[in-house]
Amino acid sequence: MNYDVFNGDADGICALLQLRLAEPKSSVLVTGIKRDIELLDRVNAKPGDDVTVLDISLHKNRPHVQRLLEQGARVFYVDHHLAGEIPEHAALTTLIDTDANMCTSLLVDRYLQGQYRDWAVVAAFGDNLNQSAEQAASGLNLSAAQMDQLKELGVCINYNSYGSCVEDLHYPPDQLYKCLLAYKSPFDFISDEHSVYKKLQAGYYEDLMRANQIEPEYDNGHVVVIVLPDTIWARRINGVYGNELANKAPTKAHAIVTHNNQGGYQVSVRAPLVNKTGADELCSEFPTGGGRKGAAGINHLPVEQLPDFIKRLSQKYGPV
Known part of the structure; x- marks a missing residue:
């Protein structure tokens, strides 16, 4: 049996x-909201099964990988989050x-040449890695309008992954994946x-408009903290809203x-775009925190x- 285990955001x-367009195979899909990262807990494999794992931290899933x-x-494991010690095993292949x-x-693009x-x-834009997305697209001969199309699609797919449960989302990530495939x-x-895309676009812009009306809880000129209300729309927009603010104020x-x-509270942290470091370390100081250097979060x-x-x-991130 094949298992495809993937983060429910644009990157996952x-x-x-990319993998299944290049290497089609039937599989059991295991995914969830963006913050649902201990997905391997749901996989009970048998000898000879293949498990593909995409865009979830090996650090958080190491015991399950070993199991x-x-x-x-x-196990084929591809990721860019905090990994920690990588197990050594003949049946484990990692691209980290x-x-x-x-x-x-x-990373998958590199693997598939x-x-x-x-x-x-699309994924790089969704992860707010705009420069990386532009570099990757440099050989595709895309117009500025086409680049904008890919960026908006990436943002909208990513937007759909945020929430405290799948019911908060416009579409379950496995359903959205099947549609795009x-x-x-x-x-x-x-x-x-x-x-599907029209609904995501409309939801994104409506939720963003609401978020823009909220005043910061804290702003010292170097760090901005915004507390959104206890509503479904706020839980949906929190991650991409952080990206939006980071792009407007990159320092x-x-x-x-x-x-x-x-x-x-659930917290989404974005390091300054001019200094994309430390977000994972900061959030990992809290029991349910983790992520990557430029963008991380705390689940509770x-x-x-x-x-x-x-x-x-x-x-x-204050003044030195």
């Missing part, structure tokens, strides 16, 4: 799209690069004027705080710890 979806290997499965300007889809690069460009090129999907660090279903921050988080964020 587009990474799997799958002990069960006799073969934690560079702040790398994403999983670009550019067969479906336009999907990798029918199109070899993102331009085919865009030109088809698919109702500042940003944290978008939303309410979770545990009575606390107790309400009483918000002042301490803001203090640490300010110390991390």
Whole structure:
């Protein structure tokens, strides 16, 4: 049996799209909201099974990887998040690069030697790696309008991954993946004027407009913290809103705080675009935190710890 385990954001979806367009195979899909990263807990493999893992931290899933290997499965693991110690095993193949300007889809693009690069460009834009996306697209001879199309698609796919549960999203990530898999090129999907894409676009712009009306909880000129209301739209927009603010103010660090279903906060952190470092280290100081150097998060921050988080964020990215 084949298992495809992937993050429900643009990077995870587009990474799997590239692989399955190049190497079609039937598989059990295992995915979820963006913050649902211990996905391997759901996989109970048997000897000879193949498990492909895309865009979730090996650091968070190492015990499950070791369990799958002990069960006799073969594991192909591609990721750009904090990895920690990588197990050594003949049945484990890893493509891991934690560079702040790398994403999983670009690693898959390298592995496939550019067969479906336009999907990798979509993913890089979705992860707010705009310069990396433009570099990857440099050989595709795209017009400025086409680049804008890929960027908007990436942002909208990524937008669909945020929420405290799948019910918060416009579409379950596995359903969105299956829809996109029918199109070899993102331009085919865009030109088809698919109702799925129209719904994502409308939702994104509506939620963004609401978020832009919220005043910052904290702003010291170097660090901005925004606490969004306890609503579904706020949980949907929090990640891409952080990217939006980072692009507008690239010298500042940003944290978008939303309410979770545990009575606390979920936090999305964006390091300054001019200094994409330390976000993963900062968030990993908290029990449910992690991510990558330029963008990370905390799944559950107790309400009483918000002042301490803001203090640490300010110390991390404040004036030297």
